[in-house]
Amino acid sequence: MPVGEFDVLDGLDSIPGRLAEAAATLRLVDHHVHGCFVDPIDRGAFEESFNEASTDPIPPFMTQFDSQPGFAFRRWCAPLLGVERHAPADDYWAARASLAPADLDRRLLPPAAVDHWIMDTGFSLRPITTPVEMAAESGGRTSEIVRLELLAEELLAAGIAPAEFADAFRARIAAAAGEAVGFKTIVAYRSGFDIDWAPPGDAAVAIAFAHWAAAEQAKPRLADPVLEAFVVHTALATGRPLQVHVGFGDRDLDLHRTNPMLLLPLLRRPEAARAPIMLLHCYPYHREAGYLAQAFDNVYFDVGLGVNYVGAQSRQVIAESLELAPFAKQLYSSDAFGLPELHLVGSVLWRRGMAAVLARWVAEGEWSEADACRVLQMIGSENARRVYGV
Amino acid sequence: MPVGEFDVLDGLDSIPGRLAEAAATLRLVDHHVHGCFVDPIDRGAFEESFNEASTDPIPPFMTQFDSQPGFAFRRWCAPLLGVERHAPADDYWAARASLAPADLDRRLLPPAAVDHWIMDTGFSLRPITTPVEMAAESGGRTSEIVRLELLAEELLAAGIAPAEFADAFRARIAAAAGEAVGFKTIVAYRSGFDIDWAPPGDAAVAIAFAHWAAAEQAKPRLADPVLEAFVVHTALATGRPLQVHVGFGDRDLDLHRTNPMLLLPLLRRPEAARAPIMLLHCYPYHREAGYLAQAFDNVYFDVGLGVNYVGAQSRQVIAESLELAPFAKQLYSSDAFGLPELHLVGSVLWRRGMAAVLARWVAEGEWSEADACRVLQMIGSENARRVYGV
């Protein structure tokens, strides 16, 4: 059952035939993903990119290769780079370092078998590939997501007057809605979720913007709760899907304040029902996210990122994602950033985890095999196509 | 190993003989359950009743059949309605719609093999079957649980004077204690758990009641924290078990404010030690509930509701329930409401999950088979019989 150059279900016994076929060959929609690093990186930068938690140098007593993503890279990516599976870290690194970034992408992206990448083209410390480059290197199509905080920060940097900010932001959103298939907020990293979610009036927005503009700042950073509520409601008013970062990320984030249950005061507002709300990642709050996806017609979620970062343990996280939420409300994402290893491993682990979990349910008669295949397709592709219109 | 008309352990290999016998034939006590809908319902109402999260119409892009409970209904209930297991949703609905509600009950309730239903006869938007009807349709016995908030709301509706409320409520509780086997509070939905749990004096109760009575309200709804503390302490003083809704329910509930750890200030009070406190459902806080059942002699818990709503994933939730709490402190419930499918599937999934989890521990030598059978009987029946005296 090869996907591209390898057998993605290798080592999994007793996956029934049609389910195995579906899990191995389904062309995915990766509904939240970033580009790959354009320039070569050194080994330190490589290991620091295994996860988003910290940008500190790796301490001398350890290597990030000794982690679930490290083991997954050595298992799944090594053969595509010309070294044996489970090759030692130094061998893996030597093989990787001998390839140009674009060559790496062309080896690792196509076997992910992603038909459509929905890309967050926002902030990156290093240059990353554009949607056009991603499409060329992967053989998939691409669409774009626009990050709300960045739009607002660009307006501040452009020196807009406080009284004009609200209209200008609405105009930017309207323009973006012409090209992008959705928006994204990182309010989790900024004010947190426990803010007043009533839509603020333009006068309040102007005052908040004036305070923000008056604060000295080398690099403007939107974190004011009034402005966060404003940009979120402005995006929701377009009816386009709004992606919301939920749960773990880097260590600047107060994880316990990104429990998606803290979004209830927003979700219960009638204005919030106008657009699909996509809860991203969610780990370790994926059970809470599933509850919200069950309780609100317009709420969806995924366990991207979590799947990549827990590697061989991803089967349990995937199983836990298949609890409360109706199957029409779940999606696939890798949230890969920078390293094409992450784009591939996200796909591999999701296919394997789904296949293994569903195969047991089929074997024990709880689910029919036809239903298992159908759910795989809904979560891996169809739901995203319906919600984003891609 | 048939229960009623079907093999409840079908598809589970390698359950040892005595454990399989116990899991398949044990007559359960369902210690928290509701009646079934008396009148025919249309398909929309049917699908909306798969869970309690929302009463919105099902959106056109999806069906609740594509969910864990939907798949479980098609697997376990379909053959009892005359269609094949895993029959398409439309076929399932057609078969179900052709039967009168009481016929459905008589097909689906007896195979649940419940010897005793402990019924919450409180609030329902649609008429539901009484304990007498449930007994007749299922072949089991029934007892009643009285909901505290409802008693208080009835007194308000009857126009009682604030100064007389405390005595009148105590009299109602005393009268109820003569018939009911326990009480239930839905403080989780009302004030939340993080209130002052000191028993309020009658003067404070009268003032709080006066404020409540003075508020205009079409449908009185007890939510005042002083009154909640009063009704809870009044019930506890009888020594009868008090059921407490914990964890997920409908979307009006602030899930994170129903973490049972927030009950610690109540549980530590000496007055709270006078009666068994039964933490219901608890998902996704069942590990926290197990901790409380370990830490307090009078605290018990179940994972009902969760088991039904996560379907094929229930084995993991059941395994997680078997962690900290001594086995004398756990119970079985379905929390089924309205649909007899839920009464049946709760029983089926619990039997299968327990059988599969315990079989592995027996196979690996961690537990003896005799202990596994004994724990099954404790949680499925004996603990409830001891606590409720049924």
Next chain:
Amino acid sequence: MPVGEFDVLDGLDSIPGRLAEAAATLRLVDHHVHGCFVDPIDRGAFEESFNEASTDPIPPFMTQFDSQPGFAFRRWCAPLLGVERHAPADDYWAARASLAPADLDRRLLPPAAVDHWIMDTGFSLRPITTPVEMAAESGGRTSEIVRLELLAEELLAAGIAPAEFADAFRARIAAAAGEAVGFKTIVAYRSGFDIDWAPPGDAAVAIAFAHWAAAEQAKPRLADPVLEAFVVHTALATGRPLQVHVGFGDRDLDLHRTNPMLLLPLLRRPEAARAPIMLLHCYPYHREAGYLAQAFDNVYFDVGLGVNYVGAQSRQVIAESLELAPFAKQLYSSDAFGLPELHLVGSVLWRRGMAAVLARWVAEGEWSEADACRVLQMIGSENARRVYGV
């Protein structure tokens, strides 16, 4: 594959050979553990010591033998006491009661195959064995951990003047650092984690100490947040590892206020980066702990205690511990206290859980067997040796 007198992997099929050898024979470092009871105890005291949750007498309707640790004792310890595995509780108790405490220790401690016990010699209601006794009875070496709150309480009891407390405490810490391999704080039980973690100045410390000293108290108990911040920062300044109790313990603890995410304001401070911070136990917040161990170079964690208390369910908890954190950031501990059964069962369950979890990943090709053996050694021994210098 016997460890001491028994086959620790008995009943686990299909553990590959080298991994089985490593799991069965690895000499552990138990990086957080207490001594054993010196004097004989009665059955009530024995059962009350199965866990730390409560010191109430066991209620008459139950026995703590009917719990995961009770079943684990009857499985793993019974044969070492001369009764059959899974012997009835009364037989187990009779065999145990016929042996002197030191004889129990000499039967149960050596098969734990612990090479080095890092002992918290702090508070105990009953006399417990010293490091010297533990070493003699177990055949392992020992090191000591000093509890910060106890040091401060001793200074208060000695009648030190408030203005002299800060210097005196620093001197005590400096002296302790000469002998102990690390420190421990139980701030979780005292002020909780959500305090101001800025290092207080000596003047603020003197004022807080004066208030503490002025309060009447039979048994001084450090709980003041200023003093907690002071003792923690004083210990961190030595560079020695600081153990932090996290997650469940006894019922005096507000579990939800010991979520390790509440330590973020401490962990982000530059002063906190000067020493390894060891998050102990962590259940049910082990996923959050793993996130912190991923995000901060100097944060480590274990799932001790949890493993012992969930018995046969420990495999899942161990699997969950192998998610986010790099493998260099995890350790083994039993947190055994009083009963040598706990010292043994902690080791047995950890070896079995690791073997079973890793064997599946090896069988499915996710991990190499060599990596599995290496990670077992890192978590079971090497990481602790590096961090504590033992």
